Amino acid sequence: MTVISQLQAGNRPTPVAALEARHLVKEFRGFRATNDVSLQINEGEIHAIIGPNGAGKTTLFNLLSGFLRPTSGEVHLFGERVDQLRPYEIVRRGLSRSFQISSVFPTMTVRDNVLVALQSPTPLPHQFWSPLSRLDALGEQAEQILEAVGLGAAHERLAADLSHGEKRQLEIGISLTQQPRVLLLDEPTSGMGSEGIARVIALVREVARGRTVVLVEHNMSVVAELADRITVLQYGAVLASGRYDDVRQDPRVIEAYLGEEGH
Template sequence: MDDPVRRPLILTARNLVKEFRGFRAVDGVDLDVADGDVHALVGPNGAGKTTLFHLLTGFHKPSDGRIRLGDRDLTGLGPEQVARAGIARSFQITSLFAQLTPREHLELALQSATALGWRFWRSDRALARFSGRAMELLDEVGLAGHADVPAGALAYGRKRALELALALALEPRVLLLDEPTAGMGVEDVDRTVALIGRIRQGRTVVMVEHNMNVVGALADRVTVLQSGTVLVEGAYAEVRNDPRVISAYLGDVDAAH
């Protein structure tokens, strides 16, 4: 894999801090994500991964520090502004309408990125112009054969794939995945790893992930957090055997292998 230092950085954070009533959940974090990388954020429970993820996507405003996407300062922007700037967040289990089909979800998402915006009185004629691109995205995530099934009837893994397609519809510069394999059985995990491996081509991905086997299969770079700070950063092969990482995971077998 390429050395990320030799390639341009696309997402950076400097001295990022988030306090909640005096408690520092994120405490002076620096983060460098190289263009085209899969960059994993890992760490034991309470390490600050989710809070850092919320900061990067605008769901929390930092108490201190800066966040930049390329040459644009995103510090303090809200989720919608961050998304429009080029960071899309996927795999949030709140975003699907049970009665709408995957095709309809994608048509609406594609429409929302145009001057039409979100129009829930949409007409079939207005959405028809987005049908071709919707099917391309569904094919990319393996859902073309389920394009017209109500989302509520999809299996769990396919719902997560649909959420990924919705994020890709925004044509993001950086795609953030929040626990993409959480709650999945082995078969769905393997399918999701293969899916992320396909869609990462030509894209930058940042993911929070507990399953270190998934991290090992996908990540170019790994940042390990502990108590709100960066414990160690490097390639997966280096990080997994670092005594500090093994200690942080309290001997967790998955962390050491």
């Protein structure tokens, strides 16, 4: 049955899993930071992972992106098992991420931060005696990325001189240099005022065109604005998963995390 005939028959096509966690367990000296976590993130959706401090969100992100290896369980990216791969190998298969703590080079310009990231999958970083003119081929691509994340006019500024929100925009731009099919964003609006949050919401919507986005986020108004589906973690385990309007009504979620926000 084709997709069109499925729709005509009233049946939705089966979602394609972009990223899957299967029974993930991560132990640190007997403490389980993630406890049998299974979730499916579908291709093309924005999926938010929420939960109180200590729920295991960052550990889960590190497992999904290869910065930690699971004690048991598996991670699959578009059907391929990737949990035994190194982070750069996972990046080359289409997954990129940002971090909760700013990870830009502060003494370099905004443009040069992007250029360094663009070089990484090429032979250029290992060709120390190559003329700088070889970077010119990447310059146009760098400018396009900076325009896409709203930093086109800031390309010659030092990264250290950017505001907190602008650094977040730059980090997302750096993530985009690897042309990811799946983008993981760790608390992209953390520490921002309302103006910065509005810019990041618009940016996430833009970069989500044609790719899958997974974000850890504490700001529930941001989650409500962006997420197609959400997964709630508590004590390292999945408490609930589904569409925002459904999950926010779950009494377990209200009690554990949302409080009055769930009403």
